[in-house]
Amino acid sequence: MTQKRQSETKMVPVPSHSIVPERDVDKRPVLETRHLGIEFGGLKAVEDFNLTIGATEIAGLIGPNGAGKTTVFNLLTKVYQPTNGVVILDGKDTAGMNAAQASKLGIARTFQNIRLFGNMTVEDNVRIGLHNQIRYNTASGILRLPSYWKQEKAQHQKSLELLSIFDMQDMADVQAGSLPYGAQRRLEIVRALATNPKLLLLDEPAAGMNPHETEELMENIIKIRDQFQIAIMLIEHDMNLVMGICEGICVLNYGRIIAKGTASEIQSNPTVIEAYLGKRKED
Amino acid sequence: MVSLLSHLLNGISLGSVYAIIALGYTMVYGIAKMLNFAHGDVIMIGAYITFSAVHMWNMPPVLAVVISMVVCTVLGVLIEGLAYKPLRQATSLAVLITAIGMSYLLQNIALLVWGPNPKSFPSVIGLPSISLLDGQLIIAAETIVTVLANIVIMIALTLFTNKTKMGKSMRGVSEDKGAAQLMGINVNLTISVTFAIGSALAAIAGVLLCSTYPVLMPTTGSMPGIKAFTAAVFGGIGSIPGAMLGGILLGVIEILGKAYVSTELSDAIVFGVLIIVLLVKPTGLLGKKVHEKV
Amino acid sequence: MSRAKKNFINNLITYGMVVVAFLICQLALSGSIDGFKMSRSLKGQLVPICVYIVMAVSLNLTVGISGELSLGHAGFMSVGAFSGIIMSTWLAARFNMNNEVVRLIISLFTGGIFAGIAGVLIGIPVLRLRGDYLAIVTLAFGEIIRNVLNCLYFSIDEGRLHMSFLDPMLPGKMIYNGPAGATGVDKISTFGMGFALILFTLFVVLNLINSRSGRAIMAIRDARVAAESVGINVPKYKMMAFVISAALAGMAGALYGLNISSVTAAKFKFDTSILVLVFVVLGGIGNIRGSVIAAALLTVLPEVLRAFSDYRMLVYAIVLIVVMLASNSPFIATRIATLKSKIIRKNQTKEGNPA
Numbered sequence: 001m002t003q004k005r006q007s008e009t010k011m012v013p014v015p016s017h018s019i020v021p022e023r024d025v026d027k028r029p030v031l032e033t034r035h036l037g038i039e040f041g042g043l044k045a046v047e048d049f050n051l052t053i054g055a056t057e058i059a060g061l062i063g064p065n066g067a068g069k070t071t072v073f074n075l076l077t078k079v080y081q082p083t084n085g086v087v088i089l090d091g092k093d094t095a096g097m098n099a100a101q102a103s104k105l106g107i108a109r110t111f112q113n114i115r116l117f118g119n120m121t122v123e124d125n126v127r128i129g130l131h132n133q134i135r136y137n138t139a140s141g142i143l144r145l146p147s148y149w150k151q152e153k154a155q156h157q158k159s160l161e162l163l164s165i166f167d168m169q170d171m172a173d174v175q176a177g178s179l180p181y182g183a184q185r186r187l188e189i190v191r192a193l194a195t196n197p198k199l200l201l202l203d204e205p206a207a208g209m210n211p212h213e214t215e216e217l218m219e220n221i222i223k224i225r226d227q228f229q230i231a232i233m234l235i236e237h238d239m240n241l242v243m244g245i246c247e248g249i250c251v252l253n254y255g256r257i258i259a260k261g262t263a264s265e266i267q268s269n270p271t272v273i274e275a276y277l278g279k280r281k282e283d
Numbered sequence: 284m285v286s287l288l289s290h291l292l293n294g295i296s297l298g299s300v301y302a303i304i305a306l307g308y309t310m311v312y313g314i315a316k317m318l319n320f321a322h323g324d325v326i327m328i329g330a331y332i333t334f335s336a337v338h339m340w341n342m343p344p345v346l347a348v349v350i351s352m353v354v355c356t357v358l359g360v361l362i363e364g365l366a367y368k369p370l371r372q373a374t375s376l377a378v379l380i381t382a383i384g385m386s387y388l389l390q391n392i393a394l395l396v397w398g399p400n401p402k403s404f405p406s407v408i409g410l411p412s413i414s415l416l417d418g419q420l421i422i423a424a425e426t427i428v429t430v431l432a433n434i435v436i437m438i439a440l441t442l443f444t445n446k447t448k449m450g451k452s453m454r455g456v457s458e459d460k461g462a463a464q465l466m467g468i469n470v471n472l473t474i475s476v477t478f479a480i481g482s483a484l485a486a487i488a489g490v491l492l493c494s495t496y497p498v499l500m501p502t503t504g505s506m507p508g509i510k511a512f513t514a515a516v517f518g519g520i521g522s523i524p525g526a527m528l529g530g531i532l533l534g535v536i537e538i539l540g541k542a543y544v545s546t547e548l549s550d551a552i553v554f555g556v557l558i559i560v561l562l563v564k565p566t567g568l569l570g571k572k573v574h575e576k577v
Numbered sequence: 578m579s580r581a582k583k584n585f586i587n588n589l590i591t592y593g594m595v596v597v598a599f600l601i602c603q604l605a606l607s608g609s610i611d612g613f614k615m616s617r618s619l620k621g622q623l624v625p626i627c628v629y630i631v632m633a634v635s636l637n638l639t640v641g642i643s644g645e646l647s648l649g650h651a652g653f654m655s656v657g658a659f660s661g662i663i664m665s666t667w668l669a670a671r672f673n674m675n676n677e678v679v680r681l682i683i684s685l686f687t688g689g690i691f692a693g694i695a696g697v698l699i700g701i702p703v704l705r706l707r708g709d710y711l712a713i714v715t716l717a718f719g720e721i722i723r724n725v726l727n728c729l730y731f732s733i734d735e736g737r738l739h740m741s742f743l744d745p746m747l748p749g750k751m752i753y754n755g756p757a758g759a760t761g762v763d764k765i766s767t768f769g770m771g772f773a774l775i776l777f778t779l780f781v782v783l784n785l786i787n788s789r790s791g792r793a794i795m796a797i798r799d800a801r802v803a804a805e806s807v808g809i810n811v812p813k814y815k816m817m818a819f820v821i822s823a824a825l826a827g828m829a830g831a832l833y834g835l836n837i838s839s840v841t842a843a844k845f846k847f848d849t850s851i852l853v854l855v856f857v858v859l860g861g862i863g864n865i866r867g868s869v870i871a872a873a874l875l876t877v878l879p880e881v882l883r884a885f886s887d888y889r890m891l892v893y894a895i896v897l898i899v900v901m902l903a904s905n906s907p908f909i910a911t912r913i914a915t916l917k918s919k920i921i922r923k924n925q926t927k928e929g930n931p932a
Contacts, residue, residue, distance in 0.1 A: 077806055103808030115803035117796050121580060128796045131789065132808040138817065141788030142781055148788065155789075156581075173580050195807050318709040366898055369906035375708045376646050377905040380858055383648075383851060384897030391891035505847075512713060545743065547756070551724035554717035561710055562702050 019260065021247050024054030028091050030106075030199045030231040031076065036085035037255075038075055045071045046255045049085070053199065053248070058225055059233040060246030062266075064275060068255040069235045070112055073201050077109050078102040090198050104132055106198035110188040110205060112235075118177030122168065122187055125176050126159040129194025134158060162190050165227075166220065181208050193224065200224070202234040206241050214238060218245050243267065251275065285419045290542045291535060296426040296495060298534020299433035303488040304511030305518070305526035306440065307481030313457040313521030314477045317375070320382035321362060322485060323508015324389035329355045329486030330493045330503065331397055334404055352486040359482025360475050368471065386505065393501040401500045404493040425494045432487060437527050440480075444523065449476055457521060506550075510537070513557040519570025528568060588783050591866040595779065598873070599772045606768075619877070626876045627771025628833040631778045633856035633872035634865055635825035638782055640854070641863030642791070643818035644798030646712040648850050649699075649719025653823040654830035655726060655845035656695045657688030661831025662759045662840075663731055663738070664688075666752050669763060671736035677765040684765075685774065685831045692827020695722070696820040704815045719850055726842040727756045758841030759834065766836035774832055775869070778825050782865060785821065794818045855893050858900055 020029060029052045036049040046068045053059050061069050074080045076087055078099045087094045089105045097105075117125050134155045136147045163169045166186040171179065176187060185205060192200055205221070206214045218241055225232055236242050242249060243263040251259040251266060253275040259266055266272055304326060311319045329351045336347035366385050370378050410424035444450035452473045455463040464470050492507055493499055510533060518529025533553060540552040560567060602623065605615045632654060639647045664687040668674045699718045706714055732739045734749025741747055745755060753759045785791045793814045796804040805811055834840050856875055860867030879889045903909050 079802060079805070099802070099805035100808050100810050103806060109806050111803065111806075115800040117799040117803070119799055120792070120795060123580065124792055127789075128792050128804070128809070129807045131793055136789060138785070138788070138790040141790055142784045144784060151789070152581075191803075191807060318713065366902065369902055369908055372907060373901075373905035376640070376644070376862075377901050379646055379709055379712055380854070381898055381901040381905075383854070384894050384901065387851065387890060387894035388898065391888075391894055395887075395891065509713070509716065513717075516710070516713075545728065547727045547743075548724055551721040554721050557717050558702055558714055561706055561714060565706070565710070 018050070018052035019248055019262075020052060020054030021057050024056055027055040029053060030055050030057075030090055031233075032088040033076070034086050034088075036072075036075060036082055036087060038071065038080055039083045044255055046075060046252075047084075049075075049252075049255075049257060051250055051257070051260075053231050053233060055198075055231055056225060056229055057231050058221065058245055058247050059231070060242040060249040061233060061235045061252060062237075062239075062242055062249060063252035063258075067252040069252055070203060071255075072252065073109060073203055073235065076102075076201065077107055103195055103197075106196070107201065108192035108195045108197035108199070109201035110185070110192055110203055112203040112207070114181075114184050114188060116176045116184055116187060116191070118175070120176055121172065122163065122174050122176050122179065123156070123159050123172040125187055125191050126162055126194050127155050129162075129191035130155050130158055131195075133194065133196050159194070162194055165193070165224065166190060182213055185209070189224075193228065197230060199231045199233065202232065202236075204235055204237065206236055206238045214241055217241070221245055286542075289420055290538050292420075292422060292426055294535030294538035295531055296423075296429050296534070297538060298514075298531035299429045300488055300492045300495065300530075301507065301511045301514045301534050302433050302527045302530025303436060303484050303491070304507060305515040305530045306436070306523065307485050307488075308512045309515040309518070309520055309522065309526040310453070310477050310481050312515065314453055315363075315367065315474050317367065317378045318382065318512065319367075319478075319481075320379065320508075321385035321389055322481065323504035323506075323511070324386045324393075325355050325359055325362075325482050325485040325504070326489040326492065326508065327393060327499075327501065327504030328358060328389060328489075329482075330404065330489035330499055331393060331402075332486070333490050334402060334493070334499055335397075338405075348487065348490055351490065352483045355482040355486035355489075356479045359478040359485070363475055363478040368474075390501045390505070397501070399501070401498045404497040404499045406494040406497065423495075425491070429491045429495065432491060433527065433530075436484065436487070437523065440523055449473070453477060510553055513553060516557060516567055517560050519567030522567070522569045525567055525569035584787050587866075588779075588787075591779060591783065591869065592776070594866070595772070595775055595869065602768070622876060623768040624766050624771050624832065624836045626873050627768065627775055628829045628836075629853065629856065629872040629876050630775050630869050631829035631832070632826055632853045633860065633868040634775075634778050634782055635822045635829065636853050637857045637860070637863065637865060637868045638785075638818055638822040638825075640857055641861075641865075641868075642782075642786060642798065643794050643815060643822075645704075645815070645819070646708075646715075647819075647822070648712050648716035648847070648854070649722070650715075650822075650826055650853050651845040651847070651849035652719035652722035653692040653695060653826040654833065654849065655722060655842055657692040657827025657830030658834030658840060658845070659726065659753055659759060659830075659842075660691035660827070661685060661688035662762050662834045663752055665763060665765060665835055666733060667736075667738055670733050678770070681765045681767070681770055681835065684835060685770070685828045688831025688834075689824040689828040692830065693820050693824035695827075696823025697816070699823075700816050700819040704812060704819060716847065716850075719845075719847060723842045723846060729753060730755055756841065756843075758839060758843075760839040762835060762838050762840065764836060764838060766832050771832055774828060778828075779865070779869075781821065781825065786865070790814060790817060852893075855897055858897055 031051070031053040033049055033051050037047045038045050049072060061072060063069055071080065075082050078094055078097050078101070089102065089107055092105055094102055094105065117128060134151050136151045140147045160169045160172060163172060168183065168186065168190065171183070176184070179187060189202065189205065206217055209217060221232060221234070222245055224230070234246070246263060249261060249263060249266045250257055251272050258275055259269045259272050261269070304322070307322050308319065311317065311322070332351040332354050333347045336342045336350050337344055342350070362385055366381050367378065370381060406425055410428070412424050413422045413427070415422065444453055452463065452468045455466065455468050456470055456473045460470055489504070493503070511530065514529040514533040515526050516529070517533055518525030518527070533556065536556060537549055537553050541549040544552060606620070608614065632650065636647065636650045639645055661684040665680055665684040668680050668683060674680050703711055703714050703718065728743045730741045730745050730747055730751070731753040732747035732749045732751045739747045739749065793804065793809045794817065796809060797811055797814055801811065856872040857868055859875065860869070860871030903913065
């Protein structure tokens, strides 16, 4: 009898010890992972990864090289299928989904080594980001039915609008592959935003940028969060950026979370310092 | 029962030829990460050279085979240096199309030099066949020589890759080209040597193939070439024992398919095997699993 | 100039070129151009030219736009050819259909549909593979199609179609006879229909490229993981490109099959696939107009230069290698770039600086 009663109980996921910004407490967290892990041929690349991100939080994922940060992104975006645990995006379990389906649930990302559609124009890159936002079927595309003209026009306008976030609307007809490095990184963010995400993952957005550009990027990340009311999670080695804009920070080492907290908590955490600088020699 | 045995023997013989050809594919694929589409046509050139040496210049067969091996080795290194080396950084699409172009070039050169008419290629192996079970089962000398050649080559190659410095360089380059270069391995030289070995083996395969199927045409090499690639994939690309296993299995499947299913469909059966292997176990029977880096 | 306008003008040039070429050929055929008469052999090449243009454009959709090397395009052509022939014969026998234009159109679409179905069946396993493996498996399927066609027999008896596998004993008049192929085909293909098929193909392919689906296909080609990350259903769009390409090849095959009185499956072997690939590479991978020009020129040239025909494939092979090296080798590419800049600088100094 007890067993029966138990199976009738509706279980609601409640993450045990997770922090979200105060303003997000009443909103559904955009991302929850529980015991997330993946093995490559017996090697545990990520293990027992538990994280909750608030609806409008800017979160940071940091850790030494090879800690498994990008693997976490690949798990969250379903490029890799986890061997353990669950990823819940906006309240929905992503088990068995592929990357394209995860994108439809509202997760978007940029790549550490830029992956633009290099042979196409800047505008086309953004239009591809709008693939599931402004749509018409293949037949109306080939037959040039009215819906084609209407939706193409809508795509064009929306693309320029999104490009204007980074003041890139004048580059719309430039080939994406020929853009300077910084502009390519910004275009990747625009393309990701075009998918209308609820959670935006940025993989080393400041890599290769000078301090001035990084400063600008920080302002833009906050601007994007405020304007679109979305959550942003970023991997970054630039500690000024991470400590400057991230609200919740998660530190990864050898595939495991070694610390979670606010910037000041992380900065004074001895385990984190040890992971980055090595164990201090006892005098 | 005896006919099954005889089909099996024929299959093993044909499979041994596939195995030797497959070695060329598997080594090149493992190290240069490219499908050398022209490999089958190097076999054809090798067979023509042996044919010309024996029947036009009246050389002893052993010398003819050695000359053929030398010519094919030079040819293989030349092809790699002229056509493939400039494309190290290019897309696999570009490399494959170039290799197809090279295959057609060799076929058409052979067409101009030796003409379009099929040449009958009398066996260069002048040994008697063995008769067993009161003459019910006849094992051709070609079969024995082919299988023996296959075994000798396999042992020699295994020793070479495991014991010599060049062999270890090859394994290093196939594992990680960049890291091998940093460790002081001459990557270009290693790739050239791989092509040289593969092409020399192609010359032997050409002679053995034509000793069993005595018709020589400019297109003789292309079908066995594609089937041998199938064998290499079947066994697990990059693996030397895999090439041997895949080759022999494929040869047996082909001969049994011809004998018991349909002559028309034997090629379809062989290619069906390729498709099933690639879908079910893309790494082949003895291949290693690799992860895509994102 | 805006991107959309540029595309529009580019497409207009491609259509215009085809229309002008067609009109010139029509004038030459009617004999109204003085001193320019079309030779018999060249006349015989008019439909094949159309066939190969459609083949090249459709293969370019797979190789250039979708970025997958297919080596079995002739296989789809053969499926289209024989299903088109059988449909045409059946229509004539069953319904006494005398209107050849309608019969041809129905046969072309039949060829396209059957080749498209073959495209779906082959695409399901093939498109799960990548790169060299995908290429070799398309080659394998091309050969399998040929093998299977050699085992099929079709006959028509009092308007009823009979079919068998590996059994040549069928009632009535044989239409398709295994390895002996189709004989006594009613030759109903016309140059005009070939021209119409080219326009149809260009309409489908060019409009597809400049649409949401076309951009999705090209996105997968350029960066598969990134395309997935923005929510593009990769298998769906790869399949779409593959099947449209196969269906168009099938229509070309039907046009080809109904242009000659007898045809066997051996006509559609690997060499034909490679020939079409040569057109695509020489015209420029991904360049549709280039495919049209290359296919037309390379089909006509050997007819015009008879003496050259022995060396035709040899020259093709060399050109294929040289073009790939020139367009992909960093060594040669930098040489060409410096040469170009030198020439431009020379021209500038020639024009003289006002200062």
